[in-house]
Amino acid sequence: MSTATITSKGQVTIPKEIREALGLRKGDQLVFYVEDGKAIAHPVRHRDVRELAGIIKSDRPWPGMAAVREQYRREVAEHVVSRGLDD
Numbered sequence: 001m002s003t004a005t006i007t008s009k010g011q012v013t014i015p016k017e018i019r020e021a022l023g024l025r026k027g028d029q030l031v032f033y034v035e036d037g038k039a040i041a042h043p044v045r046h047r048d049v050r051e052l053a054g055i056i057k058s059d060r061p062w063p064g065m066a067a068v069r070e071q072y073r074r075e076v077a078e079h080v081v082s083r084g085l086d087d
Contacts, residue, residue, distance in 0.1 A: 002015035014024065022043055024030075029044040063071075 002018055004012045004015060006012055017078075024043060028039045031044055032039060033042050034040070
């Protein structure tokens with residue numbers, strides 16, 4: 001257990017052992033909320049976009065970028081034709 005003092009500006013220095021235990025570094029962010037009369041702080045963990053690869057499962061295989069572009073071109077062409085040239 002560690003103790004910290006609140007400054008006149010409402011700031012608190014997080015004790016070193018707490019920072020080390022949570023892996024906090026300069027510039028990291030914390031989220032604060034109150035639960036059952038206690039202040040709870042959680043580190044904001046920013047994820048690298050590469051960590052997100054594969055987290056959404058699909059029952060269809062990825063058709064590839066060329067197929068996606070071709071489908072987009074078809075849909076745009078159909079939209080333009082359906083609206084006519086005057087719009």
